[in-house]
Amino acid sequence: MAKQNKKAYNPLSLFASVLTFKPLVYGYANARTRAMKGELLKKSQVLDLLGAKTQSGIIEMLSHSPYKDSILALSLRFKNEELIELSLGQNFASNAQKLLRIAPLQSRPALLAFMERYDILNIKTILLSKRIGKKGEEMAHFTIGAGSLSFTDLKTMWELPDALSVLNYLRFCEIGQKLFATQSFAKAKASVSSTSSDSYEILFHMLDSYYYSAATAAITGSDRDSALLRSIILSEADAKNTLTTLRCKGAGMTTAQILSHLVTFGNLQKGFFESLANEKDLPSAISTARTKFGLSQKNASLSSLETELESKLASTSLHALSFSMMSVGAIAGYLFLKEEEMNNIRKISRGKALGLSNEQITQMLVFA
Template sequence: MIKLAIPKIELRALKYGYANARVGSMKGSLIDEGTYDELIRVRSVEGMAELLQRTVYKEDLIASSAHSGSEIIEIASARNFSRTAKKLLHIVPKEDLPAIKALLRKWDLLNMKTIIHAKMKGVKYNDIKPYLFDIGSSEEWEQLMKAEGDELFNEVKKTSLGREMLSVGTAAFSKNMWEIFNNALKNMNTFVQLESILDAYTYLFMDKGLVEVGGKEIEAIRKILKKEIDVKNILIIERLKRHKFAKEEIPKYLIKGGTLKHSFIEKLIDAPDTQTLFQLIKTKFRRLEIKESESPSLIDLEVALEKALAAEKTTAFHMSILSLGVVLGFILLKEEEMNNLRKIAKAKEFNIPENEVKEMLVMV
């Protein structure tokens, strides 16, 4: 009896059909442009929260009701993102879990940043707990907060995240990197450098997990993540230049792993004004649209870069069919939604005009 091979498209349907259908349903629950307009128009954060009660954020807003102002939106959006991420972990095929977990490592490392920064500022664990993302190593954060002085570095190494960081054996993440990390934990003046190190680990972990799974759509996601590093590095360069950092000092604060070559980074550092900087960046981000202005600001640049990157994320989602790329692309879109809600809430507290708020948002 001759056995007929199952066509590839049918194999993909069997493997990803359920997960992709669930994600398609979740995408239908993302906030649309009309709802964003309503959220911008309401006069207060309280009014914004009331509107969001009609959406998938209802449960999260109720759980965050002890807080007020923009904090309720910040905490509720983090809770909603965490809940969504956990759902995705349960619907993807087991062999693809490393890629999903790798992409979500970003939030564990963000939690570590929050914990370390809180310790340096003398903030207590219960005060920051609502702001942490409940995705991975949540049970270890409280123990980390209890560490004192030099113990902090040792406690970091004991966490599952710390052990994973130690296991990375590339030239970029050597013993010297850990020494810098340890020193940064003791000195608030080097916190910017510590953040750069944690960001570097973030992208290394994400890339490592994606490579493990592989595939055409995965390569598109990897490319987007490298572009994210480029965006962060461009903004780091400009901020440090404005704080009068010496040119030769700036490179050590940059995140490793992006696509920008050393020669291009030098050009960015040497750019005498924002207009020159924009012209350079346009050669790397084709979809970059800068608002015409005699003196465009750093905020204009940041928003423009976010939008250019978001366009690539949206493309990655829509080009993926019956694949893990649909799930990974959705995580990126959900992150943009969370960022948009936080921007709107903060804008209300600072009385930023509606038209300016709308320009700040990244529509996906």
């Protein structure tokens, strides 16, 4: 009788399976993330801020929330809108760094790539401030220290004299080295040196292209949550390309010029944006975009479309990520929620400062 071949016992295979067992790998991070979600402001609490008559009133209300420590730490040096902006940014950065510390090692590359969105936003804000001649201390509170750029990096760039100096500084930062490994530094320099009205759009296109490429490439898993995160990032690219197309059309650009400003990522095909650019006028193009994204035709303004697109994307993304358990999707879901909370409070503070009515401000708020 022939002997049966028995597979040799390999203790390392059991060890490997334990290391990849999701409840073990993600259990602690999942529990901490769930606890952090419990500290997010409820929709009613955010809307209550509309009742504040002054910036001091908003600060007083936030002082009884998880923002209290940031407000207390900064209140001796800053006041009013600046104190609110800085407290929001500091709190967000603190929570983002906490997520990185508790995230399992295997999920950190994807999470870090996802968080480079804040680096790109910060770089754009700094470059724009240089273009319009704003001083660092006037604009520094608009940055978010949640990406790879440290507060020291951000402070240094704010204090540099011009956009070209910022680009030269970026070359020695981690994000800049990765950026200019795929994008032309000479083209970036030419962009900030040009007097053309759309020169910075070329540079911002380079920044966006880098982010969408790096973020989708870093999320390499074949599981449901990896696919979901990639889809969310691509949907963001679709929304950005749609709004870019409409803004460029409103500025009178040709179809060829418009298409050159789009990032080559997303779920929507180039043909859709081409047809959008070829619409007879801007209202017709906005109507087509609304139909494409399943939005009602109640408002023909571009600003309303932007708010509704942001709201729809946030709602869809967060609904999908709410089913994520024991994965990087659950961690990313918290970041989405926290970012929207911060943005809503900023809109209320800035809206109050500009004298907007509560109704006008409410229309700009985004809730999942």
